[in-house]
Amino acid sequence: MAPRLPAHTINNSNSYIRPEEEKKYIYFSQFTKAESGRHVKIKPDLLLPFLYAVKPGTHEGELTIHQIENLKKTASILNCSRNACNAFDHMIRIYNLQVYYRVESACVYITNLKVTHKGDQKEAGLYNIYKHLGKTHSSRIKNDKLPIDESIEQIYINGVVTNFDTAVKTSLEHHFDDRSKLRLFYNPSAVVNELGLWKSGSQTKTSNTAASKLAKVLNQNKKAAWSVEGEGATLLTEALKSVTGDLNKQTFRIINPVAETPDLINRLVDKKAKHSTEPVSLTNQSRSASIALLTHNEKLAESIGNIPEKKIQIEDARDVVQGHIEKNMAVSNSIKPKPSINKTFLDLVRKANKLI
Amino acid sequence: MNFANKIVGPDFERADLVLFGLGNVELTFPLPEHRSESKNYLASQNLNDIPEDKWEVDSAGIKTCVLVDQTWLYENAATLDDAFSTNLTLVLMQIPEEAQKKSIPLNKSAFAYWIIDLLKGSVFNIEDITPKDDLVAQYLKDWQVPEHVSDMGLIEKGKVDWFIAAMGHTSMGLPEPMIFVPINNQYVLTININSAKLSYSDREDTFPEEDIEPVKKQIMMEFLDHLQITYSPEVLQQIEEQNTLAV
Numbered sequence: 001m002a003p004r005l006p007a008h009t010i011n012n013s014n015s016y017i018r019p020e021e022e023k024k025y026i027y028f029s030q031f032t033k034a035e036s037g038r039h040v041k042i043k044p045d046l047l048l049p050f051l052y053a054v055k056p057g058t059h060e061g062e063l064t065i066h067q068i069e070n071l072k073k074t075a076s077i078l079n080c081s082r083n084a085c086n087a088f089d090h091m092i093r094i095y096n097l098q099v100y101y102r103v104e105s106a107c108v109y110i111t112n113l114k115v116t117h118k119g120d121q122k123e124a125g126l127y128n129i130y131k132h133l134g135k136t137h138s139s140r141i142k143n144d145k146l147p148i149d150e151s152i153e154q155i156y157i158n159g160v161v162t163n164f165d166t167a168v169k170t171s172l173e174h175h176f177d178d179r180s181k182l183r184l185f186y187n188p189s190a191v192v193n194e195l196g197l198w199k200s201g202s203q204t205k206t207s208n209t210a211a212s213k214l215a216k217v218l219n220q221n222k223k224a225a226w227s228v229e230g231e232g233a234t235l236l237t238e239a240l241k242s243v244t245g246d247l248n249k250q251t252f253r254i255i256n257p258v259a260e261t262p263d264l265i266n267r268l269v270d271k272k273a274k275h276s277t278e279p280v281s282l283t284n285q286s287r288s289a290s291i292a293l294l295t296h297n298e299k300l301a302e303s304i305g306n307i308p309e310k311k312i313q314i315e316d317a318r319d320v321v322q323g324h325i326e327k328n329m330a331v332s333n334s335i336k337p338k339p340s341i342n343k344t345f346l347d348l349v350r351k352a353n354k355l356i
Numbered sequence: 357m358n359f360a361n362k363i364v365g366p367d368f369e370r371a372d373l374v375l376f377g378l379g380n381v382e383l384t385f386p387l388p389e390h391r392s393e394s395k396n397y398l399a400s401q402n403l404n405d406i407p408e409d410k411w412e413v414d415s416a417g418i419k420t421c422v423l424v425d426q427t428w429l430y431e432n433a434a435t436l437d438d439a440f441s442t443n444l445t446l447v448l449m450q451i452p453e454e455a456q457k458k459s460i461p462l463n464k465s466a467f468a469y470w471i472i473d474l475l476k477g478s479v480f481n482i483e484d485i486t487p488k489d490d491l492v493a494q495y496l497k498d499w500q501v502p503e504h505v506s507d508m509g510l511i512e513k514g515k516v517d518w519f520i521a522a523m524g525h526t527s528m529g530l531p532e533p534m535i536f537v538p539i540n541n542q543y544v545l546t547i548n549i550n551s552a553k554l555s556y557s558d559r560e561d562t563f564p565e566e567d568i569e570p571v572k573k574q575i576m577m578e579f580l581d582h583l584q585i586t587y588s589p590e591v592l593q594q595i596e597e598q599n600t601l602a603v
Contacts, residue, residue: 098558118438120552130482133474134412134420134447135534135548137482139498140527162441163552166427190557206557 017102017109025109029069029346034106037072042110042345047352050345051291053097053115056353064094065346071101071108114196119189120163124210126155126217129171129182136168141183144213145220152223155183157214159230159256159288160192174227174255185214185232192231195238207238214239221249225276229255230288237264240271247273254279256286262303275307359574360567363439365430366390368582376423377402378448380588381539383423385446385579390428397424403448403543411450416477419450423545430551430575432563439563442551442575449544461538462591463598464517468505471536475501475523500524500531511535511580515595516587518580530569535580540591547583549576 017025025041027033032040055061071092089111091100100112126141146153156171164186171184187210194207218239228236233254252268253276254261265279280300282289359365366388374397376383387397398410398421411419423446430440451461451470460466479499480487489495502508502521509520516538522531535547551572555561587595 093558096556116556116558118554118556120441120554122552132414132478132481133418133449134422134546135445137478137523137525138528139525142527162427162429162438162554165441165443165550165552193557 017104022109027344028071028110029065029344031069032072032344034072038074038103039107040069040071040110041107044345044348046110046113047345047348048291049113049115050349051352052288053113054349055287056350060095064097067092067094068099068110071099071110074101074103074108116193117160117189118162119192122164122186122188124186124188124191124206125213127168127184127186129168129175129184131172136165136172138164138168138184144216146183146217146222146224148222150223151181152225153183154181155185155217155224155226157185157226157228157232157236158187159232159258160189162189164188170229174229185217187232187235191235195231195234207235210235211238212242215242218243218247218250219245221245221247223249224251226250226252227255228252230258230286233257233261233264237267240264240267243271247271250274251276252279253281255281256283256289257300258288258292261292262299265300265303266306269303269306279307359430359571361439361563361571362433363430363571364433365440365442365575365578366428368578374424375401378539378543379403380591381543382586383539383545384584384586385424386582387424387426388428396422396426398422415481417452418474421448421450422446423448429554437556437559438554440551440571440575441554442549444579445548447546447548448539449546450542451544456542459541459594459598461544462541462595465505466598467536467538468508468519471508471519471521472502472505475521478523498526500526509533513585515592516585533576537585538595539585540587541594545585547580549579551575 024043026044028040028042054064056065089100089102091098093099093116096116096118098114098116099110100114102109102111123140126144126146128139128141130137154175156174158167158170161167161170167184167186171182175182188206191207191210214235226236237260247268251274254264257264257280261280265275268275367390368386368388371386371388373384374387376398398406406421411421413419425443425445427441427443429438430442431437432439455461455470458466460470476487476496479485479495479501480492482499483495485492485495496503501523507521511518511520518538519536520533521536522533524531532548532550535549537545537547539545553563553568555563
């Protein structure tokens with residue numbers, strides 16, 4: 001028997017999948033078309049979060065797919081105890097993916113996907129980074145306060161990483177000027193999880209604290225060259241909401257942007273921040289950036305074009321992402337669901353995965 | 357090895373062995389494939405073949421070269437969640453000429469004092485200060501540098517002993533251990549093994565806080581047990597001479 005939930009946790013407004021909504025769902029895979037067990041269907045717009053979290057062809061990726069297919073064996077709703085604060089939503093965890101689903105008569109509907117990254121317990125904030133005798137050393141900067149002098153700071157905000165050591169090593173790869181000290185604004189996985197990508201986040205204390213610490217550093221408006229990687233852009237966007245003055249002494253470079261990068265660039269432009277000669281750079285290894293660009297490639301080119309520095313020509317800026325735009329347009333076109341062909345979600349996933 | 361709380365990690369008994377030829381000394385260690393998050397070791401496995409651009413030189417004239425930089429994940433066998441991430445770095449250090457002439461790495465007592473001075477020098481370098489600075493004592497305290505030889509640990513390995521010295525800024529918590537292994541009169545190997553406890557923000561962490569440090573230590577000792585260094589008879593003789601002289 002399913003446990004009774006407190007009344008305030010039950011969402012009555014979404015109690016069942018309406019017929020018009022049902023049409024938006026497609027089969028998860030060929031194995032979920034109910035030759036045995038229930039149908040398993042999913043919303044096609046969950047394709048990008050799925051690709052972000054699951055890499056088909058790897059051991060973990062294939063196991064994840066298999067476990068989702070196994071939802072067809074889901075028992076009667078009355079026996080299901082895996083409730084997700086909603087009388088009708090259930091959730092299973094498969095590696096770093098949370099799969100939210102509903103069970104209705106003969107069908108299991110996958111309604112949402114959420115990624116949770118593992119991470120260490122090191123606190124978010126500003127750190128000094130040193131390399132000496134082949135080893136990295138670090139120290140926490142008290143109150144996140146930069147020294148008051150004329151030096152130019154080099155500050156790196158990491159994307160999603162397993163631990164602090166990895167963030168330190170990545171920061172050193174972006175230490176392009178040996179004359180200045182390197183600082184790391186550590187963005188732990190707990191903050192990335194809370195802020196979320198693909199609009200799946202839910203802010204709580206950890207991410208609010210991290211964003212306010214970052215805002216404090218930005219508000220000092222000291223001469224600084226910032227490098228912001230991957231999911232670090234989400235934290236920076238959040239912090240900018242609390243920045244009170246202009247950022248006219250600070251230069252920003254965004255590496256492998258994910259999520260709402262066009263929004264971030266526009267906010268930086270509003271705050272009169274400077275942009276490096278290469279405002280957005282992409283490395284071939286970044287799967288998450290490639291996926292993110294699928295959603296907002298045009299918007300990104302437009303926002304780069306809005307950067308006022310004269311040295312950045314709009315055409316040059318567009319070139320930064322043009323190669324990816326062409327590639328990603330091909331991906332976008334290839335993954336558009338075509339009901340007549342009767343493609344499953346997994347067909348789309350595998351096709352897109354080859355192109356990323 | 358069986359770790360506490362059902363933690364499962366790489367199997368050092370079943371792994372590819374990597375061999376580095378360091379002149380008259382051979383260094384052998386296993387690098388298991390188990391859930392490696394990143395793996396990076398120098399392709400050239402002979403000291404004379406290490407390209408010049410792989411060496412870094414610090415302000416005190418010490419040359420270093422990273423031989424191995426690898427990260428493994430250790431998982432909780434009960435939940436399959438990753439419980440620890442462990443990074444191993446092996447760094448070969450060519451000591452300054454003056455110290456080479458005195459064969460310092462081969463003399464246990466001189467080597468121990470040299471390590472203490474080296475770590476103090478690291479703080480001067482990191483903080484950009486000189487030994488005459490008024491705040492030296494405070495900086496050394498902040499970086500938790502061992503003051504005396506007795507503050508270091510010792511791993512007895514027959515005729516050659518390895519030293520464990522810990523150092524790290526107080527703001528980062530406990531100091532991180534570094535193991536110093538004498539190779540010959542020119543080279544010293546430093547080993548850094550750092551483990552971080554991992555957690556997931558969407559699930560309860562049931563790993564007891566008091567078990568974290570013991571597991572980290574177990575992980576470190578497991579690798580050290582599998583690291584083998586074979587000295588040539590000439591080097592062994594030099595070691596014996598150096599330490600007899602010291603007595």
